Amino acid sequence: MQLNLSGRHALVCGASQGIGRASAIELAELGANVTLLARSGDALRAVAETLPRPYAGQRHDWRSVDMLDTAGLHAAATDIAATQSVHILINNTGGPPGGPAHTATPDAFETAFRQHLLGNQTLLQALLPGMRASGYGRIVNVISTSVKEPIVGLGVSNTVRAAVAGWAKTLAGELAADGITVNNVLPGYTRTNRLDGLLATQSKASGRSEDEVAQGLMATIPAHRFGEASEIAAVIAFLCTPAAAYVNGVSIAVDGGRTRALS
Numbered sequence: 001m002q003l004n005l006s007g008r009h010a011l012v013c014g015a016s017q018g019i020g021r022a023s024a025i026e027l028a029e030l031g032a033n034v035t036l037l038a039r040s041g042d043a044l045r046a047v048a049e050t051l052p053r054p055y056a057g058q059r060h061d062w063r064s065v066d067m068l069d070t071a072g073l074h075a076a077a078t079d080i081a082a083t084q085s086v087h088i089l090i091n092n093t094g095g096p097p098g099g100p101a102h103t104a105t106p107d108a109f110e111t112a113f114r115q116h117l118l119g120n121q122t123l124l125q126a127l128l129p130g131m132r133a134s135g136y137g138r139i140v141n142v143i144s145t146s147v148k149e150p151i152v153g154l155g156v157s158n159t160v161r162a163a164v165a166g167w168a169k170t171l172a173g174e175l176a177a178d179g180i181t182v183n184n185v186l187p188g189y190t191r192t193n194r195l196d197g198l199l200a201t202q203s204k205a206s207g208r209s210e211d212e213v214a215q216g217l218m219a220t221i222p223a224h225r226f227g228e229a230s231e232i233a234a235v236i237a238f239l240c241t242p243a244a245a246y247v248n249g250v251s252i253a254v255d256g257g258r259t260r261a262l263s
């Protein structure tokens with residue numbers, strides 16, 4: 001199986017922690033040069049310094065950008081691609097705040113659209129020429145199982161994730177002939193700072209301890225445990241390899257079997 005990514009350049013967004021950081025580690029382990037992107041420069045520098053370099057000449061870099069700053073994001077992506085064409089794009093960023101859809105302000109939808117869909121589109125347009133020229137492109141969007149079963153209490157997120165899924169499926173049809181695949185990974189409950197925040201919020205709202213809240217959530221998962229960021233990252237990294245060339249336009253849940261939908 002051809003899993004080697006040496007000579008490839010990956011841009012991993014939301015890479016200062018959690019699933020993005022874990023993805024950067026897996027891609028570096030497979031040989032890619034990795035550029036990390038998020039807002040926190042100090043955290044990115046620390047991740048970049050510890051990324052694996054198993055192949056001679058492998059180098060990693062980082063860029064501090066707020067994905068809400070569309071013009072800044074475009075400038076950064078163009079600059080990154082000018083150094084070395086980007087072959088692998090991991091679209092990943094913080095999840096929108098919770099709450100029902102009917103109480104969310106129009107601004108909340110607009111912000112989430114800008115951070116997720118417009119961010120992805122901005123990066124795509126900056127990086128596509130390089131992917132086309134090299135005949136190799138892998139775009140993986142980290143979204144949510146809500147694209148199969150909308151999640152109660154995540155109204156803005158459910159809406160924006162569905163838009164990203166529709167965008168991705170459309171692109172998968174448009175770009176496949178150029179050697180570019182576009183897929184989505186849907187994490188289940190995964191041990192990251194975001195999950196810690198969710199447990200704290202639900203604990204406060206319900207009066208139960210965080211451990212009781214965690215046990216309640218785990219009871220909904222056939223695997224009876226939360227996922228690790230590295231387990232999500234392993235699937236993301238596989239989708240970026242030559243071996244995954246014929247996997248295109250799919251949404252893969254990595255959730256311990258929690259999503260009950262058939263497709």
Ligand SMILES: NC(=O)c1ccc[n+]([C@@H]2O[C@H](COP(=O)([O-])OP(=O)(O)OC[C@H]3O[C@@H](n4cnc5c(N)ncnc54)[C@H](OP(=O)(O)O)[C@@H]3O)[C@@H](O)[C@H]2O)c1
Pocket residue numbers: 013014015016017018019020037038039040041043065066067068092093094095096115142143144145186187188189190191192193194195
């Ligand atoms: N963990 C779960 O259980 C779970 C389940 C389903 C779906 N997901 C989704 O999967 C994605 C990753 O989850 P995670 O748990 O790894 O999240 P996380 O720990 O909150 O990490 C989010 C990453 O995005 C970056 N980020 C946030 N806002 C940004 C912005 N405006 N511009 C640039 N970078 C930004 C953060 O870095 P900075 O703060 O430095 O910018 C961080 O690196 C999220 O969309 C999340 O909703 C997670």
